[in-house]
Amino acid sequence: MDVPVIAIDGPSGSGKGTIARLVASRLGWHLLDSGALYRLVAMAGAIRGLAADDEAGHAAVAARLDARFESDPAGSERVLLDVRLETGRTHQIRVHLAAIDLPVCGDSTYGVKGDLELVRQFLHAHRLRFTHPVTGDVLDLESSLPPDLAAALEHARAA
Secondary structure, eight states: OOOOOOOOOOSTTSSHHHHHHHHHHHHTOOOOOHHHHHHHHHHHHHHTTOOTTOHHHHHHHHHHOOEEEEEOTTOOEEEEEOOOOSSOOTTHHHHHHHHTTOOOTTOTTTSOTTGGGOSSOOOOOSEEEEEOTTTOOEEEEEOOOOHHHHHHHHHHHHO
């Protein structure tokens, strides 16, 4: 299947994203925000301690990046990420994603309150694995997506 692609290039801050959204909207096409992809790869590389000019290292990071980009012809964009906590710092995911202009949906502090009609952040721990502090047993817990987040995800995909 042939998929038409339009690439819009220019310096940072020149309005490429705005033009791309307008073109996608006018043509009824989906939009892939390549800038968001570059920012995700750069952030993941920085977290792993890669030098900015380590092309092979960043290529390996990009190959393992678990991200799914979705948009609709009106230009509404979402990036679905499977994120692994590295440090456990407070607000780690929220701050890092907001810093690269990809705030967590429903985040009233770093994003947009009420996004996707959520009354909370779209964050969910699908799996937790840790050693019990008293017994020493390894606990491996899994949880399916709660109904409010499942509904928000369907809303985003239907938009």
